[in-house]
Amino acid sequence: MTRRKIPVIDSDTLAIRRASRLVGTRIAIACAAVVAVVVVAVFVYILSEISPGELFEPVPDTDNLQVSAVKLLRAAAVLGVALIVLAGVLSWLVTRRAVQPLGDVLRIQRAFVADASHELRTPLAVLDARLQILQRTLSADDPSASVVAELRSDAKDLIHIVNDLLESAEVGGAAVHDTVVxxxxxxxxxxxxxxxxxxxxxxxxxxxxxxxxxxxxxxxxxxxxxxxxxxxxxxxxxxxxxxxxxxxxxxxxxxxxxxxxxxxxxxxxxxxxxxxxxxxxxxxxxxxxxxxxxxxxxxxxxxxxxxxxxxxxxxxxxxxxxxxxxxxxxxxxxx
Known part of the structure; x- marks a missing residue:
């Protein structure tokens, strides 16, 4: 009998799933609130057009509720505009709260990139200097000369990447000031x-x-x-x-x-x-x-x-x- 292998889910995947459930729940609540507003508005409008005595008659009269087409269209237009505004406000609030953690994560990421880049620059510079010293001590016909040259080239590539990472983190986090022409x-x-x-x-x-x-x-x-x-x-x-x-x-x-x-x-x-x-x-x-x-x-x-x-x-x-x-x-x- 073979055991079924249980997949391992990393913390990032779990965090994304939790965020998805949270956003989905908030949107569902917002939609439910809009529907509730519609239902309440319809009930209020109907009750405003009929008296309480007519509402609780033992034998309902089909002529109790008289609504003109003009009033109905006017009420529908007002209700529609109100619902559009409400949906927009709710969507903005939900989206803003949902995206806020993403902004925090990006700021943390930039700080980490900047810190890691600073820490890597010095060891890489030392490595390049030592390779340069080694390269100078080798004669032109030394079989290791080409390998050392390639190592120096690789070290320079790493230094360029680290410098780009650091500059990217600083550019993204810096504030924009007025510059001269x-x-x-x-x-x-x-x-x-x-x-x-x-x-x-x-x-x-x-x-x-x-x-x-x-x-x-x-x-x-x-x-x-x-x-x-x-x-x-x-x-x-x-x-x-x-x-x-x-x-x-x-x-x-x-x-x-x-x-x-x-x-x-x-x-x-x-x-x-x-x-x-x-x-x-x-x-x-x-x-x-x-x-x-x-x-x-x-x-x-x-x-x-x-x-x-x-x-x-x-x-x-x-x-x-x-x-x-x-x-x-x-x-x-x-x-």
Whole structure:
């Protein structure tokens, strides 16, 4: 006789189930309250149109209740508006109370990410320094030199991830203050110049197409950080000997920065989801398709920054001919 295995349910699943039952119960109570109001309103209206003596007659008279069509329509309209307002208020109260724990969880999560990132930065920096010392002591023909170089590269990747996590937590939790008017073109050009040094290893050329001036109320360092993240994603998937274009379009109310590469495009995931933290698409197929599979936290940080300053970011298009991502921020009048 085989024993039936009892599934183990984790605490998060139990918490979600409890929250679902709580929200469901509150909505059911709210709906019951609305129905009760309807029933009571109907009874009150009927009793207002008939006298108590007629109500308790031994032989009911079918002509006791006389309601005109105009009165009935007027009462139905008033009752309908009142019920709509009541349902809206109840829904708002229930939803607000249901979402409040989620906000608390997000704040706790950001605090944890920030604390963990701070704790990891120092050990990783020490690890990278020791690997650098080890790398310097090895001769060029040492068989371990390539392995140590790869270890240093992995350590740098971890340091970048931790820095992105820390910056994401700080951006999400920081308050927005009024910023001075800055030239977006200069900040974008700084990002292009920085990433051009990395793109040269893949023989990728980064081209900037921008007007003379585009004023925004976003810190220049934040603009550069966002464009660097977009270019880092583009360079990572750009084919050798290809070009990446960065174009800036200015309208009366907005300034849009579009980064377009010639990579294989996004597959196996909804393009809108690539701005989630550590979003992953389907793995490359066996035919050698090098489609994007991992997007790290860089694009998530871009979204948090631009949304924080009243902007947005989205995938314009993604095909086999390449991918274009556009970030838009409000335009400011020149100072």
């Amino acid at each position: 800055v030239d977006l073109i200069a900040a974008v050009d700084a990002a292009v110049q920085s990433m051009a040094l990395i793109a040269v290893d893949k023989h990728v050329n980064i081209e900037l197409d921008a007007p003379q001036l585009a004023s925004v109320r976003v810190p220049a360092i934040s603009i550069t950080r966002c464009v660097v993240a977009l270019l880092d994603n583009a360079v990572r998937f750009a084919p050798y000997d290809s070009a990446i274009t960065v174009s800036v379009a200015v309208t009366k109310k907005t300034v849009a920065v579009t980064v377009r590469d010639r990579g294989p495009g996004i597959h196996g995931i909804d393009p809108a989801r690539i701005f989630g933290r550590f979003a992953h698409s389907a793995p490359p197929d066996a035919d050698g398709d090098e489609s994007r599979t991992g997007f790290g936290i860089g694009l998530s940080l871009v979204r948090e920054i631009v949304v924080r300053y009243g902007g947005s970011v989205h995938v314009v298009d993604s095909t086999a001919a390449g991918t274009a991502i556009c970030l838009t921020v409000p335009r400011a009048k020149p100072a």
